[in-house]
Amino acid sequence: MNTHRIVIVGGGAGGLELATLLGNKAGKRGSADITLVDANMTHLWKPRLHEVAAGVLNADVDELNYVAHAQRHHFKFIMGRMSGLDREQKHLILEPHVEGDEQILPQRALPYDTLVIAIGSNTNDFGTTGAAEHCIFLDKRAAAEAFHRKFLNEYLKASQDPSAEPKHCNIAIVGAGATGVELAAELNHSAHELVEYGFDQIKPENLTITIIEAANRVLPVLSEKASAAILRQLKELNIEVLTNEMVTEITADGLHTKSGKFVPAFLKVWSAGIKAPEFLNGIAGLESNRINQLVVRDTLQTTQDENIFAFGDCAQCPRQDAETPVPPRAQSAHQQALLLSKSLQRRMAGKPLLKFVYQDKGSLISLSRNGSVGNIMGNLSKDFTFEGKLARVMYITLYRMHQFTLHGVFRTLLLIVRDRINRRASPTLKLH
Ligand SMILES: Cc1cc2nc3c(=O)[nH]c(=O)nc-3n(C[C@H](O)[C@H](O)[C@H](O)COP(=O)(O)OP(=O)(O)OC[C@H]3O[C@@H](n4cnc5c(N)ncnc54)[C@H](O)[C@@H]3O)c2cc1C
Structure with missing residues (x-):
């Protein structure tokens, strides 16, 4: 019997965690063939982009190479940008990869048994002039x-x-x-x-x-x-x-x-504002909303195709405790990745899928790395707000949790030590 092929498109806050968790279990056991596809060769956690813009984070130091990570966690990595989908043939289309005048990779069709789309979102300027x-x-x-x-x-x-x-x-x-x-x-x-x-x-x-x-x-x-x-x-x-x-x-x-x-x-x-990539709009007959997000059920399956899942920013997922959908946040993508890693293994074992229940853990807003400036945590349901160094530590913990899911305790500790050494040994700002 052929091994079940799970293809995850998008190695961001959610997709990379899912590929890692599934790879560590089903991939390692050989009970599924896990493939991650991303348009880039490296991953950088998106909530840190403002730090890159301000020069307080050097992306070259913090990036994660997909190929090396995949090898360590028992999944395959394919570099490619998804541009289409054929649900009848059960394959997705990756557009040609071109650098300058040279076509490095041709258009490719990638077969799947289960497809998970986690390609995130782009900025929505609502058509504002200029x-x-x-x-x-x-x-x-x-x-x-x-x-x-x-x-x-x-x-x-x-x-x-x-x-x-x-x-x-x-x-x-x-x-x-x-x-x-x-x-x-x-x-x-x-x-x-x-x-x-x-x-x-x-x-x-x-x-x-x-x-x-x-x-x-x-x-x-x-x-x-x-x-x-x-x-x-x-x-x-x-x-x-x-x-x-x-x-x-x-x-x-x-x-x-x-x-x-x-x-x-x-x-x-x-x-x-955000919107999902345009090409998802009505792709292969899947249901999408006005900001191109794929509409999914609480199992994270798309409404039109039970073999196609979507989560993170590119999906509109219902929320049990609110009329608005699950918000486009790293914590949502993280929680959905954890659920899907269990759900997809259950599905292969013939068990029913789990239902996603979003748990709002509040929001931490970093107002600079200087602890004395302080940070806030706000949670609508509890209205619990605090500031200062404790909030700063909790904000950093969010990123460390992402690293922990990807690398486990030991390597995350090594990365913390590396970051501390870098802070001592390198300029505090990226100056080029
Ligand atoms: C500056 C900034 C600060 C933020 N701060 C916070 C915060 O403090 N807390 C919080 O909870 N959230 C925050 N967010 C939101 C958070 O980053 C997103 O909600 C989260 O990253 C969504 O995860 P995702 O996996 O859906 O998508 P992403 O993390 O965006 O990952 C998408 C992946 O898909 C890949 N991809 C895209 N298109 C294709 C394609 N066609 N084919 C193949 N691969 C593709 C991309 O290369 C990327 O790797 C912030 C966002 C920004 C921009």
Whole structure:
């Protein structure tokens, strides 16, 4: 009998955890053939992208190589970008991989018995005029690195400008969700660090960071208490926050709002919404929603095909305790990966699938790596808010939990030690 083929597309916060957990069990036993497909060769945990943008995290050090990881955890890795699906033939299509003028890999068809789609999301600019041309969408490593280079170049230019005029830099961030708020705080931190490295021509007080939010408060998904505490801390960091302001147009010089305001900005970041990749919309007759997410049942199976599962940001999953679906968060993807790793093994053993129940563990918002600046945890149901070093430790723990799922205790401890050594031995900011 042929070994059951499970293909997981997308090695992100959810997909890589699932491939690892299944590989460690079913892959190791030989009871299933597990394959992970990703459009890139390396994994970087997406919630850290704002740190890459601000230069406080060197992605080259933190990335994980899929090939080496797959070899260690008993699954196969295939580099490729999914672009289509044939449900009758039960194979997915990977588009040709091209670098410059050279086609490295042709279009390929990859067969499956069970397919799991976990390809995450992209930024949704809601068709706002000028957003695609002038904003950086902080949803990919390349975009975060591009932002970092532009940010550094401003300091480089200022450092070589002989005029005695004070130098300024304006940054506008659309959206006061976790990404926007955390990016603003990290950039403020970087501005202070850059002065330490001699880039003191742009004084921290001359770096203007403005967050523009359409809702009436920052972090509208958190409790009012948490939101107020975050706003207070942003103000202490000299970050401007405009609420009740809808951005209507973005130009090379800045942003226009519905109320008639103009926010001048050299660097513009859009972090106000998400949508799943366009090609998922109605793919092979599967049900999708208006932001291209595949609609799934509480078993994480797509509504039209029981052999195709979807989870994480690219899926709309029902929630038992709320009318809104499971939110697009790393903690959701993590919980779903844990459930699916058990469920898929049960399915192969002829047992019923488990049902996903989302457990909101609250949200941690990092307002810079300086413990004295503090962090917040807000949970709508309990409205429990706390700040300071404890929150900072808990925020870091989230990432360590992801590493723990991927590498186990011993290797995670090694990585913690490595990070500590790097912090001592390397510059605190990536300066190139
Ligand atoms: C800056 C930032 C900060 C965030 N902070 C937090 C936070 O503090 N807490 C929190 O809970 N959440 C946070 N999030 C949200 C969180 O990152 C996502 O919810 C989470 O990563 C979703 O996991 P996923 O597995 O669905 O997708 P992802 O982690 O995005 O992984 C998707 C994977 O699919 C691959 N892929 C994409 N398209 C294809 C294709 N066509 N073919 C093959 N592979 C493909 C990608 O290369 C990627 O590896 C943050 C997001 C951002 C951008």
